[in-house]
Amino acid sequence: MPARQGRLVRFWRRNGAGYMFLLPWLIGFFGLTLGPALASLYLSFTNYDLLRPPQWTGLDNIKYALFNDVKLRHSLSVTFQYVIFGVPMRLAVALGLAMILDRSVRGVGFYRAAFYLPSLLGASVAISVMWRQLFGAEGLINTLLFLATGWQGPSWISHPDYALWTLIALNVWQFGSPMIIFLAGLRQIPEDLYEAASMDGASGWRQFRKITLPLLAPVIFFNLVLQTIEAFKAFTQAYIISGGQGWPADSTLFYSLYLYIEAFANFRMGYASLLAWILLLIIGAFTALAFWTSKYWVYYEDESR
Amino acid sequence: MNRRARKIGNQIFRHVVLSTAAVVMLFPLLWLIMSAFKPDSMIFSHPLALPEKLDFSAFVNGWTELRVSFTTFYKNSFIIAGLAVVGNLMACSLTAFAFARLKFWGRSVWFALMLGTLMLPYHVTLVPQYIMFLKLGWVGSYLPLIVPKFLAVDAFFIFLMVQFFRGIPREIDEAATMDGCGPWRIYWKIMLPLSTPVLATAAIFSFIWTYDDFLGPLIYLNDPRKFTVPLALRAFVDGSGGESLYGELFAMSTLSLVPVFIVFLAFQRLIIRGVALGALKR
Numbered sequence: 001m002p003a004r005q006g007r008l009v010r011f012w013r014r015n016g017a018g019y020m021f022l023l024p025w026l027i028g029f030f031g032l033t034l035g036p037a038l039a040s041l042y043l044s045f046t047n048y049d050l051l052r053p054p055q056w057t058g059l060d061n062i063k064y065a066l067f068n069d070v071k072l073r074h075s076l077s078v079t080f081q082y083v084i085f086g087v088p089m090r091l092a093v094a095l096g097l098a099m100i101l102d103r104s105v106r107g108v109g110f111y112r113a114a115f116y117l118p119s120l121l122g123a124s125v126a127i128s129v130m131w132r133q134l135f136g137a138e139g140l141i142n143t144l145l146f147l148a149t150g151w152q153g154p155s156w157i158s159h160p161d162y163a164l165w166t167l168i169a170l171n172v173w174q175f176g177s178p179m180i181i182f183l184a185g186l187r188q189i190p191e192d193l194y195e196a197a198s199m200d201g202a203s204g205w206r207q208f209r210k211i212t213l214p215l216l217a218p219v220i221f222f223n224l225v226l227q228t229i230e231a232f233k234a235f236t237q238a239y240i241i242s243g244g245q246g247w248p249a250d251s252t253l254f255y256s257l258y259l260y261i262e263a264f265a266n267f268r269m270g271y272a273s274l275l276a277w278i279l280l281l282i283i284g285a286f287t288a289l290a291f292w293t294s295k296y297w298v299y300y301e302d303e304s305r
Numbered sequence: 306m307n308r309r310a311r312k313i314g315n316q317i318f319r320h321v322v323l324s325t326a327a328v329v330m331l332f333p334l335l336w337l338i339m340s341a342f343k344p345d346s347m348i349f350s351h352p353l354a355l356p357e358k359l360d361f362s363a364f365v366n367g368w369t370e371l372r373v374s375f376t377t378f379y380k381n382s383f384i385i386a387g388l389a390v391v392g393n394l395m396a397c398s399l400t401a402f403a404f405a406r407l408k409f410w411g412r413s414v415w416f417a418l419m420l421g422t423l424m425l426p427y428h429v430t431l432v433p434q435y436i437m438f439l440k441l442g443w444v445g446s447y448l449p450l451i452v453p454k455f456l457a458v459d460a461f462f463i464f465l466m467v468q469f470f471r472g473i474p475r476e477i478d479e480a481a482t483m484d485g486c487g488p489w490r491i492y493w494k495i496m497l498p499l500s501t502p503v504l505a506t507a508a509i510f511s512f513i514w515t516y517d518d519f520l521g522p523l524i525y526l527n528d529p530r531k532f533t534v535p536l537a538l539r540a541f542v543d544g545s546g547g548e549s550l551y552g553e554l555f556a557m558s559t560l561s562l563v564p565v566f567i568v569f570l571a572f573q574r575l576i577i578r579g580v581a582l583g584a585l586k587r
Contacts, residue, residue, distance in 0.1 A: 111323050
């Protein structure tokens with residue numbers, strides 16, 4: 001017994017301080033992250049409306065999600081379109097402008113601030129409110145179109161074919177933070193590489209393909225993964241612009257919005273939990289795919305093989 | 306000669322692209338601000354015209370348009386954001402200090418788990434957290450929005466701080482240990498004072514993110530007297546079916562951007578460095 005106690009005391013002496021500092025995080029990790037995550041895995045197999053206790057329904061939720069849930073399929077398609085079109089466009093604009101900014105022009109500071117500001121403000125409800133009015137029937141976009149072409153455009157936000165594209169445009173408008181990351185990456189490419197290439201008569205496009213792209217690949221990879229995950233999680237813009245319903249005709253029913261409606265409007269807590277896990281699987285699969293293919297196009301400089 | 310001409314041509318081309326882009330980026334914001342100062346009849350009929358005079362009536366009327374005034378909404382927003390900043394700074398720096406400086410059993414496992422939570426989408430914990438807070442009787446109060454911050458759930462800040470702490474020379478705290486300083490004193494008297502840049506970055510981002518947060522308040526708050534500014538704006542959108550309230554809506558939207566804008570003006574360098582650092586050091 002004394003020996004055992006001695007060991008405990010010794011363990012505490014060595015590790016006690018560390019665990020004291022870690023305590024808040026440990027409580028949060030078990031109580032707010034791991035515990036709830038496991039609980040939602042369990043709830044995925046139940047029906048739960050908050051009033052009666054959760055009822056185990058086995059694979060019913062999964063079957064419904066796979067075969068019968070038209071709305072789920074629709075929201076997946078909307079979200080994938082948002083990701084597949086929005087993220088590359090956002091990154092392309094970010095990279096293009098970062099490259100122009102990198103060749104130290106006058107007023108870099110102002111331009112960088114002007115391009116970054118929308119991405120800092122973008123998360124707020126006010127910006128979504130503004131976007132909704134910009135693309136309305138009498139909004140600024142239509143006024144400008146009319147002045148330029150004499151053509152009276154539709155209400156973009158209330159047309160099922162265009163509503164999603166206004167959200168994609170809003171996403172591209174916020175290219176500021178990937179641009180800042182690209183800029184930081186570009187700064188690390190040695191200038192003499194470009195000078196040597198110019199001496200050898202390499203064109204700008206060739207320099208971009210043979211120097212900028214390969215050396216920037218790790219940063220592009222990082223931005224691609226991060227921005228894709230962010231795009232999958234988008235909620236506020238879709239909620240405000242679509243009136244909280246995915247209007248018009250579910251054309252902006254983002255995945256997160258559908259999950260929110262299932263959980264907090266329809267009180268299908270079990271099914272909403274399944275939706276959360278499906279999203280986790282999709283994001284996980286995408287990230288794994290990105291890392292797996294990165295072997296073929298991302299080279300890290302410190303890789304000495 | 307030819308080369309020089311091309312160089313100048315290039316410069317001009319760059320400036321044209323950049324200034325066009327800047328106009329496209331900032332124009333919507335300018336339009337929003339201009340509209341807030343126009344009478345409603347002008348907003349959509351003359352969207353490009355400058356307001357004839359600075360008419361603040363939309364701000365005055367909008368401020369009290371909802372049943373509860375915006376004074377309350379701003380107070381609520383600042384209370385929540387302020388407490389979130391305090392919570393994040395305390396809890397995340399404690400955690401980061403443990404990971405960066407202390408030796409204890411299982412550290413690398415905990416660290417890996419912490420990094421894992423960075424990738425976890427919030428959706429996975431959303432429903433059970435709600436159920437838990439409901440059972441605790443916390444729904445309708447600010448506790449679900451604040452308490453998690455004191456338990457270091459924002460792993461991103463931990464990660465940022467660990468990176469920074471690791472960059473502080475170990476000799477400093479080794480010398481302090483020799484002088485008989487315990488880990489607590491080292492953390493409080495040495496680490497924190499040396500880490501003001503990263504603490505400021507974390508404070509700025511947790512302020513902005515909490516101030517802008519929409520989903521959290523949307524789920525947990527139901528009494529209009531407890532609403533935050535984003536929730537109040539949503540109530541405005543839902544309530545203004547009639548066209549007469551656009552000026553007020555734009556005025557309140559403009560105002561709600563002001564705090565973030567001020568933070569941006571004051572801390573532009575820190576913010577931009579924070580964005581770049583978070584990425585490159587990974």
